[in-house]
Amino acid sequence: MNSKKIWIITIVCLVLLAMYEALFPLPPQTILIRYFALAGFFLLSLCLLIGPMVVCFKNKCGPLIKHRKRIGELSFIFVLIHFVLVFVYSYDLNITYVFSDLQLVLALVALMILFLLTITSANKMIQKMGFSRWKLLQRFVYVAFAFSFIHFLLDTNGLFIPFSGGRTFVNLAEVLLISLGVITIIFQYTGFILRKASAKKGKIKP
Numbered sequence: 001m002n003s004k005k006i007w008i009i010t011i012v013c014l015v016l017l018a019m020y021e022a023l024f025p026l027p028p029q030t031i032l033i034r035y036f037a038l039a040g041f042f043l044l045s046l047c048l049l050i051g052p053m054v055v056c057f058k059n060k061c062g063p064l065i066k067h068r069k070r071i072g073e074l075s076f077i078f079v080l081i082h083f084v085l086v087f088v089y090s091y092d093l094n095i096t097y098v099f100s101d102l103q104l105v106l107a108l109v110a111l112m113i114l115f116l117l118t119i120t121s122a123n124k125m126i127q128k129m130g131f132s133r134w135k136l137l138q139r140f141v142y143v144a145f146a147f148s149f150i151h152f153l154l155d156t157n158g159l160f161i162p163f164s165g166g167r168t169f170v171n172l173a174e175v176l177l178i179s180l181g182v183i184t185i186i187f188q189y190t191g192f193i194l195r196k197a198s199a200k201k202g203k204i205k206p
Contacts (some may be wrong), residue, residue: 007067010071013042017042017173018035018039020172022171029085029089033082033090035083037079038173038174040082041152041179042180043071043078044072044075044182045076045145046069046075046141048184048188049183050068051188052187052188055190072118072141073118073121076114079110080111083107088138103154103155106151109143110144110147110151113140114145115139116137120134128192142188150180152177152181153178
């Protein structure tokens with residue numbers, strides 16, 4: 001997969017998600033809140049998928065690694081917009097609501113981690129911090145992902161949406177994104193095992 005394809009796929013997915021969310025008979029601000037939340041989680045999952053994909057399919061996915069930083073920064077922007085919309089429309093600018101529920105606190109911590117990762121992603125900041133300290137900080141993205149996923153699961157609008165006549169239909173966006181979250185965890189674990197095996201193999205070489 002080349003660089004052009006990953007961005008085409010990303011943009012298409014974001015557009016399709018926006019179109020799907022627009023189908024719900026909800027107030028515009030609610031649709032926007034939902035969209036930026038789901039899109040932010042999608043981008044964060046994609047950012048974390050790139051590393052293991054490069055490890056597992058180096059020849060095909062190697063070029064994607066240079067886009068991981070930009071996708072991560074885009075994820076932060078979407079999550080930040082989601083937070084601002086929630087803060088304005090759902091909490092009426094009252095910050096105390098954010099600390100009223102554990103899953104909201106986890107979401108805020110995830111946002112702060114993504115903020116730190118974004119502002120330290122510039123080359124000048126990497127040089128100033130030193131690569132080892134910067135790399136250690138970057139590992140907190142796993143914490144941000146875990147907290148975001150927990151927030152998503154606890155705050156989900158429901159995988160089955162009630163419809164007229166007592167019928168329900170599957171909320172495809174949330175089902176697919178939960179599946180993507182699980183796939184991300186599986187790929188991360190697989191990539192970790194492969195890197196560990198590769199490192200061990202390199203140590204025992206004559």
